Amino acid sequence: MNGAEFLARSLKASGQTHLFFVDAVLRRTLLAMERVGVQPVLAHTEKAAAYMADAYGRIAGRPGVVAAQSVGAANLAAGLQDAWLGRSPVLALTGHKPNDHQQRNAYQEVPHAPLFAPMTKHAARVETAADLPRQLRQAWAAATAAPPRPVHLDLNGLMGEFVETSDTEAVPEALGATLAAWTAPLHRPVADPASVRAAAAALASAQRVVIVAGDGAALSGCGGALLALAAALRAPIATSLGARGLIDTRHDLAIGVVGSYAAPPANQVVAAAELVLFVGCDTGDQVTHAWRVPRPGVRVVQIDADPLEFERSYPVEVALLGDPRATLEALLEALGQPARDGALLAEAQALMAAWRAAVAPRLASEASPIDPARLAAEITRALPADGILVADTGYSGIWTGTLVDLAPGQTYLRAAGSLGWAFPAALGARCAAPGRKVVCWSGDGALYYHLTELETAKRRGIAVVLVVNNNSGFGQGWPNYLKQAGNRPVAAEQVLRFGPTDFAAIARQFGLRGIRVERPGDIAAALAEALTAEETVVVDVVTDIDSRAPEPWTP
CATH class of the missing domain: 3.40.50.1220 (TPP-binding domain)
Known part of the structure; x- marks a missing residue:
């Protein structure tokens, strides 16, 4: 059996349902995977593919698997930052030029080990398929042991082709069955x-x-x-x-x-x-x-x-x-x-009751442009009992983390720091949990990072509700920066404002459903329509950039 067949069948036997990648890498493996029932998801950037694998790992407990060829390795390594910070199990596979090409100015080749070192807890080079069973087992165990974090296998060949075409005598079903039982946290020791x-x-x-x-x-x-x-x-x-x-x-x-x-x-x-x-x-x-x-x-x-x-x-x-x-x-x-x-x-309890009473008028606000607090209240009401809410970093994290209430059975995933993480991550979460509804809260500034993954959602039929908090700028820093600019507001606008953009119209250009919401009273119906759809729906909510999220108390 060659390495491509072994890897594909091992992932299938482990319970893996998807692999996220950017071409060109592991082409033989991808064909074998599709044949045995593991779906390849082609993304438009390595970072987006890494974010998909990150959220897949957080939901499934098994490592999300992501792959890129030699020149894409640097982009993939950068995309693992959020998985590292968020303690998420991810298995990154990259190709590298063969040994006799190294240190000879090989086209597009840079050393991979230094790039991945800050973002991984385990890394190894795989030279032939004979090494793959041991190294895959070791990497999987490391990814799922506390604290779960990304691991990296660097495969011989620009696209990993030397590993794919060489032979191994291992039985993938036996290895895969072992890996299927290894979900994070792999061990549950009790303190002495x-x-x-x-x-x-x-x-x-x-x-x-x-x-x-x-x-x-x-x-x-x-x-x-x-x-x-x-x-x-x-x-x-x-x-x-x-x-x-x-x-x-x-x-x-x-x-x-x-x-x-x-x-x-x-x-x-x-x-x-x-x-x-x-x-x-x-x-x-x-x-x-x-x-x-x-x-x-x-x-x-x-x-x-x-x-x-x-x-x-x-x-x-x-x-x-x-x-x-x-x-x-x-x-x-x-x-x-x-x-x-x-x-x-x-x-x-008295402080919580007083704060909830103070914020209640904003949760029911009829202001237009819309107060994001009202959007948070509507998502609280709309999110299904087993729904998954995915939020970006910055203000998206604050709005959802303070004003969206969650009950047991619902899951909250948040970016650990990478702006633009949420939408690709939402796609990965849905791949890991196809029977659950996924709602993504993204600001417009974050969505511009990976807007092209709307095409991925359409092509692969991945259904999420993408809610855009669309205030035509970076809202978190806007008021303070405007104050800093003094009598030069245009200077502040050049740094933190953009658009306006109709993301519902853009969604329709990608062949998806888009709903534009400009009045608070229309949010509930838009979310209800989007949640019943079996395709990605963009709910573009026009919000007020001057609305402030709750601020922390400081001693």
């Missing part, structure tokens, strides 16, 4: 009993406890255990943006996203804590609002499957190394039913 007892004692000794759950908690699927522990402690629960939707966002214990992309109550509550329990959550600048929330000097207990996350930003009183769900369950048993006064939780 002594650490669990120490953490239980620390939590019981403090009355004003707040829980901050992050992306690792979301990956672990620990929502039930998290709520049980929080109820026992009478502790409010804040989340990172990536963990939005881990618990019902309307739950009495929920205080929303904390940090720089937060509504005010979350930061106020976390800053008032005596002890913070971080669960599968990094302590970077975004989730801590530049290390001001929680306050320096607060007591910290931290649960994480990755030991490198301890002691990064706050001294840790008790570190529990283990899977968040398994460790929370052990911690809950050790904690029992401690006496709690519930004062901080009552304060948190």
Whole structure:
């Protein structure tokens, strides 16, 4: 059996349904894949293909697979940044010129290893198909082990053709069956009993406890255990943006996203804590609002499957190394039913109620151009019970992370930093979950990055609802930059304004359905129509660039 047949049949046996790529790479493998039932999805840029694989991996738990030829490797490596930051399992396959072409100014060839090193947790060169079974198994295991992140196999040949055409004696079905069972998180270790007892004692000794759950908690699927522990402690629960939707966002214990992309109550509550329990959550600048929330000097207990996350930003009183769900369950048993006064939780609930009352008029706004807060409220109502909401970075993350409410069964995916990520990612998410509706929130500035993937959606029949928050500019920075420009508003416009563009009309040019929405009262009908369609529908919502998203409270 040659390498192309082996790779195609291994991916099929592993449960993989799609491979995302930019030509020209693995052409023999792609033909074999199509024959066995794995769908090749040709994208228009390597970054878009990487974003598709990223979201596929986040939804499926199996690595999303993305491929590009030698000259496209640099673009593909750049596209893996979001998957790295978002802790997503991705398998990147590239071709490289053969060894006797290296260091000889081979056309379009640059060293691949330095490009991929910052974006991957494992990388290897594959010279022949005989190496492929071992290296594919190793890469898959690395991608799905905590923390899940991209891996890279660099295949011999401009298009990987030397690996494709050489022979292997391995049986792909046996390998694929093994890989099918390896989904992130691959392992669920429990923290050692002594650490669990120490953490239980620390939590019981403090009355004003707040829980901050992050992306690792979301990956672990620990929502039930998290709520049980929080109820026992009478502790409010804040989340990172990536963990939005881990618990019902309307739950009495929920205080929303904390940090720089937060509504005010979350930061106020976390800053008032005596002890913070971080669960599968990094302590970077975004989730801590530049290390001001929680306050320096607060007591910290931290649960994480990755030991490198301890002691990064706050001294840790008790570190529990283990899977968040398994460790929370052990911690809950050790904690029992401690006496709690519930004062901080009552304060948190009062702050949340006051904030929800304050923002309610905007959620019902009849203003035109449309307030994006009203769009967020309409998406909350329209998103199906098992729907997937995909949001871009920047203001898209803030609008959806603070004003779109989510219930158990719904999934929230957000860009970890790459503008333009959301629309290609939405296509990848739908490939991983063909039975679920996918709604994408993208600003117009983000959509311009990968507008051409509308053609991919049409050609491959991938159905998502693409909602464009169309304010003809980069809204997040607009008011401050306009203020900086003083009496020269045209100078500010040259930097941050563009359009206006009718994206519904553009969608129709691609052969898709497009709906233009200019009045708030028309949003609900447009979303309902789009969600019933079995094709990608662009809902182009004309919004007000001067509308401000909720801003975080700062100590």
